[in-house]
């Protein structure tokens with residue numbers, strides 16, 4: 001059997017290991033668009049940006065023994081198209097891979113609203129290790145930094161940049177639709193802690209216009225009419241499932257990749273797990289996208305077991321899969 005996995009985050013790695021545990025001789029290939037020395041722990045990126053931990057501390061312990069387990073990782077492979085009938089994935093670099101079973105574990109990507117999507121020089125997403133390196137570098141340029149984003153990731157971006165001693169303006173648009181929902185008294189306490197770190201919060205505001213002043217400085221115009229001169233805009237926008245490459249593939253996509261309770265997609269031999277999967281609860285009719293490291297590990301493991309013929313279901317312990325954030329609580333991080 002040849003198992004192909006797209007994405008080398010926690011879901012992809014957990015799946016590969018579960019397959020290996022069940023199938024000694026299977027060929028297992030993980031293809032990912034990113035290029036990194038070792039798989040890394042995304043939730044630690046804010047601490048790396050803050051300067052609290054070194055680059056080495058980001059290494060994901062799940063990822064250290066992949067070669068030993070004969071799990072091959074191919075980097076710099078961005079999937080362009082899935083041919084579910086022909087059981088083949090084509091990549092942006094012109095190569096293609098066949099499979100007997102395929103796992104889609106492509107996670108989420110920040111959704112950059114207009115006008116942020118048109119200014120790659122000014123706007124840095126708060127998402128990957130290469131983004132984090134860029135943010136650290138750019139944080140050395142003096143001047144205020146604008147953080148854009150509605151929820152959890154916005155808070156983390158503000159925390160990490162304020163910790164570097166930077167002046168931060170947080171443009172906080174309408175509440176997030178899919179991310180970790182923070183509301184009520186808890187939200188009030190978190191916002192209080194964020195502003196005590198010197199962050200100026202512009203609640204319910206938005207960016208309507210962005211212009212480049214020179215090589216290093218930019219100006220954003222806010223919905224409330226204010227102009228802010230800044231050295232970068234960190235886009236801690238909502239992460240929405242990375243599914244664009246599935247167009248025309250026959251794999252059903254809603255907001256995420258629609259899966260049944262065994263994490264099978266609508267296409268034969270194709271599974272999805274982690275932040276890219278859209279889970280459906282047959283009992284309640286509820287549809288949801290999970291966000292969280294531990295949930296991705298659990299779903300990835302289950303998908304891997306099923307790719308190896310396990311026949312398991314995820315829905316019985318619903319709480320096991322919802323909002324499984326790893327790390328300290330937000331309030332503790334802000335202390």
Ligand SMILES: Cc1cc2nc3c(=O)[nH]c(=O)nc-3n(C[C@H](O)[C@H](O)[C@H](O)COP(=O)(O)OP(=O)(O)OC[C@H]3O[C@@H](n4cnc5c(N)ncnc54)[C@H](O)[C@@H]3O)c2cc1C
Nearest residue numbers: 007009010011033042043079107274275292293296325326
């Ligand atoms: C800054 C930040 C802080 C976070 N903090 C926390 C936290 O404190 N606690 C917590 O639990 N969660 C946190 N999260 C969320 C957590 O990282 C995710 O829930 C988790 O990584 C999802 O795992 P995944 O395997 O589904 O996808 P991902 O980890 O997103 O991995 C998917 C991989 O697939 C790759 N990919 C995408 N498209 C393609 C393609 N077309 N072809 C090939 N490869 C592709 C991506 O580049 C990526 O490497 C944070 C996320 C971010 C961005």
